Amino acid sequence: MLIVLLSVFVLAFLILFSGKFILPKYFKVFTVFPLLLFTYFSYYLINLQWEPELLLKYNWIPTLGINLDFKIDGLSVLFAMMITGIGSLIYFYSSNYLKKVAYLNRFYGYLTLFMGAMLGLVLSDNLITLFIFWELTSISSFFLIGFNNEEESSRKSAMTAFAITGLGGFLLLSGFLILGNLGGSYSITELLNSKELIQNHGIYILLITLIFGGAFTKSAQFPFHFWLPGAMAAPTPVSAYLHSATMVKAGIYVLARFTPLLSDGCYWNQTLMIVGGITMIYGAFHSVFRTDLKAILAYSTISALGIIVFLLGIGTEYAIYAAVTFIVVHALYKAALFLTAGIIDHGVHTRNITQISGLGKYMPLVGIAAVIAALSSAGVPLMFGFISKDLIYESTLNFAQWGIGLTALAVATNVFLVCSGFLAGIKPFIGKPSHEASAVHRPSFYLWFPVVVLSVLTLIFGMLPFFVDQGILKYAFDSISIVETNLYLKLWHGFNLVLGLSVLTIVLGTLLFFANQYFNSISNTLNKLNSISPENISQRLGESFRNFAFIYTRLLHNGYLRNYLIVIIVFITLLVGYRFFSTIPIQVITEDLSGFxxxxxxxxxxxxxxxxxxxxxxxxxxxxxxxxxxxxxxxxxxxxxxxxxxxxxxxxxxxxxxxxxxxxxxxxxxxxxFRNKKIIFRDAVISLSFGGLIMLIALQSLMYPASKEISRFYADNAYTLAKGKNVVNVILVDFRGFDTLIESIVLSIAALGVYGILKYRGINEKAD
Missing domain, CATH: 1.10.287 (Helix Hairpins)
Incomplete structure (x- = not known):
């Protein structure tokens, strides 16, 4: 497993640094790599029926409990197969969609790096290594979202996404460190044995709050959702990959993975229900008032993520099975619709649905595939989405406390999603053609084939659900719930309330779709409320921090070295002086001082x-x-x-x-x-204060016995542990190796900065 993951990162860097020597047409070959990975993980899927859980352990920093441990179970294999399976189609699609892009090697390098980071994340069984891969997904997605870096919107969207998910990463790391400390291990599998200890601890609420912070920011839960629509500035294949099977599902994976450990039936579950419920109705409502295809799909993605979080919060057998099923359902139809949006944009150079119609005449195969994906998103019978929607309604109806209210919320959400799915997948292909045949660029095989594959799978799994039911979905359910289930997917449940709710959802969603053209006034009202939206509030907070930073910089970092020294020395003098005079009894030294x-x-x-x-x-x-x-x-x-x-x-x-x-x-x-007496007096006071404090500290230290334990340890172990006779060198290189390494990195970064400045100056001088 370790070799497989390392090969992904090695390939990413090889493509990044040598890809410029590869002709664009040869990038199609790289599709084979994720396809091989998909085949590799398919073997583990088959193996799950004999070995439901497999742990692969590789030592890394065992003294700190940080190891490269990988867990192969139903949940990790489900995500790994989505990442590599849909990833194969994305690679195939991108080879033609981006063939005229100048830096295609960078795109494939970043995409491969991102795929490797996602695989490491979903397979890790160690909290620290999981976090490392988590941050790698944020970094690589930053490069992907900002790929068109010459456009200001791309740069801004990448920075926003990185800032929000970076904040979440800090919270997640804090939560993981607390969790590892409470459970006495960073191994996720071992932590499952400490469930009661962790949940009964006084810091439990803080712990789950920190983990929620990481998961909610990554999976675009309200009010952190606004970075996801902005990420539409990325190339369409990136949007399809990030929003269907990877980036936004990372937070979902973390919540699902830690549900067996942290689910308490109260704080954990109720928080997920509340946040997921708000997110799913908010995203679904906003999706029907957008006119850009990718914006519609982005807000419907927010809603879908909210649905999964909502179901994990309900936590019943039906709810968890519904969540697992909907993860696959959403990945299939959302990837298909995003890729369709790219084909439309590529064909008519616009994504505005008010300017697009009748494209089914020019690209019928794409139109049929998109309609199937839209019908699945709407939960129409014979589609895979129909089965997952039935499970959602079963979950809410069987919830004892607020069954009716939760069902009403789920129905309202799905009504809006029916409409948005039809807007994105059906509207562009029906009606009178909006463009002349000569103005439409018909898609090549590389563009329409991935859409058709995804739609066919949606149809097959909908009509024959046993293909995924008793295999991957059951295994994933077992990983989350830790108990086996007798539930199974079936196409027909008979005439019952759930079927009635499904029909009602489709009817209301279809009526909303036909009435969508009359929603301009509502859309204008929503635009007026943008000033109180989470995005605008966060922007104002960002401006406040920027203003504070400006004032702080003007006061303390104004470019004068003497001011920097004054601030540092005064701060140290006050801090150390306060500690010294408040805690240490001053003693007058009358003896034991040797003469000069x-x-x-x-x-x-x-x-x-x-x-x-x-x-x-x-x-x-x-x-x-x-x-x-x-x-x-x-x-x-x-x-x-x-x-x-x-x-x-x-x-x-x-x-x-x-x-x-x-x-x-x-x-x-x-x-x-220089004759400014005030400044001379100020500098003299600061110098005498600092020097006097150091003198007092030195004199008082003579009154206390010196501890030789640390120096004795270094002297005794320098040669035996580090094989070095020079104790100072051994301390710097071995015992304080990380400190020296970080110092070396700082110097290297500074050197690169100086080199960049000099090179930039040289280019400007040549230009002049």
């Missing part, structure tokens, strides 16, 4: 004279030379007290500093006379 030896006193006097020269000289060279003398004096003190390695380091640094200062400052004019 003559050579120590001589060096000390030389240092004082050098400081005097720096303060009062009018020559830069004299100040630099004095600074060097101070450094050499400190080096001698290090030697006197048995620290030759520090002395050598200090000597080298001071020598280099003096040389650089002389080279840089030699040709500058002389010091300007």
């Amino acid at each position: 030896r003559i050579y120590e006193l001589t060096v000390f006097i030389i240092i004082l004279i050098s400081i005097f020269y720096i303060l009062f000289t009018t020559s830069r060279l004299t100040a630099i030379a004095s600074l060097g003398i101070i450094g050499y004096g400190i080096s001698l003190i290090f030697v006197f007290y048995g620290a030759p390695d520090l002395a050598m380091t200090q000597f080298a640094i001071d020598t280099l500093t003096v040389v650089l200062f002389v080279l840089v400052l030699f040709k500058l004019p002389s010091f300007l006379p």
Whole structure:
């Protein structure tokens, strides 16, 4: 498994850095890769009937409990097969849809990286590795959404999506760390044994709040939903992939994965029901008032995600089975409708449904496939969506407390979704043609084939549900509920209330579809309410933070080095001084102080004279030379007290500093006379305060016994554990290896920044 996942990331980077040498027509070959992955995970699907759960463990950082553990069960295989199966069609579709794009290698590199991140996320059995893949999905989706980076809308949408999901990632990491601490392990499988301990802990509510924050932001739950319609700036294949089987389903996966552990029948379930219920009706309502095909599909996606969260919140046997079924139903019809929207945009160069009609005459096969997908989204009999809608109504009707109210909410949501599905999948293909035949670019095989495959699967699974029922759906249900079920999908349940509700939904949704042209006034009213929408509120909050940052920067980061030093020194003096004087009893030292030896006193006097020269000289060279003398004096003190390695380091640094200062400052004019007594007095007070505090700390430290445990540990273990005789080097490279690594990364980033600035300047000079 580890080799398979690594191969995805290796391929992504190979495409990214060498893809520019590949002709666009050869990118079709990369479709084979996700198809092979789909075949690979199909083997695990077959294996689930003998081994319902398989754990693959690979050590990574075992001392911290962070390992590359992968869990193969019904839920992970379901998502893995959706990611790779629909991914294969997306690769195939993109090879023609984006064939004229200048940076096709970047697109395929980002797409492959995203696919690998999603696979790692759904397969991980370790909280930390799951989070790492979670963040990789945010980063790679940022590149995909902002792929058309020359357009401001793409850049803004990518930044918005990254900011919202990044905030959620921070919350999710916090929740995972708390969860791992409470359960004593980062293994998700092992945590299932600590269910009662975790749920009875006083911090349980905070824990689930943090996990909700991560899941809701990623899966576009209200009020974090607004990033998803903005992500429509991405190329259509990206939209189809992110909204059907991957990005937005990541939060759903996390909620489903942790339902067996955190579901308590109260806080967890009721929160999911409330948030999911609000999201599903909000998204469905807004979807019918949009005119852009991708916007319609985006808001209906928000609603569909809300439905899944809502069902997980209900938590009954019917509800979980309905949620699992609807995950597959939504992936099939939503991918088909998104790809259809891309074909329409590619064919007539517009996605505005008020300007499109009669395209079924020019692309009949696409029209038939789109109609099937739309009928499935509406829950029409013989479609896979019909079966999932029946399960949804069974779930709400059988909910003891608020069955009628929840059913009414589900019916209202589905009525709007029927209308939006018809708007996206049927309206563009019926009626009088809006374009002349010569103005329509008919789709190639690479464009219409994926749509047909998805629609055919929707029809097959609807008419013959046993293909997925007793296989993948049952296994996924078992993973979430931890108990087996006797439920099974069937096309006909007889004449009952559920069937009546399904018929009512279709009738009302169809009437709403035909009445949609009269909704202009409602649409205008909704536009007036944009000022109080979550998106606008978040934008105003963002502006407030930006204004605060501007004021903060003007005060503390105004570009003057002396001000930076003043702020740092004053802050340290106040903070350390408060702690020092409030907690440590001041003692007067009357003994145990050794006297100055003559050579120590001589060096000390030389240092004082050098400081005097720096303060009062009018020559830069004299100040630099004095600074060097101070450094050499400190080096001698290090030697006197048995620290030759520090002395050598200090000597080298001071020598280099003096040389650089002389080279840089030699040709500058002389010091300007400075006679501002207020500033001189301020600097003197700050300097004396800081120096006096350090002196007091040093003197008081002599009154307390020194602890040698840490230094003794390093001395005893430097050679045995790290095979190094130089203790300082071993500390830097091994015991504090991460610290040194991060410092190296910072220096590398700074070097890249300097290189970029110099290169940019060189380009501008050539242009001039």
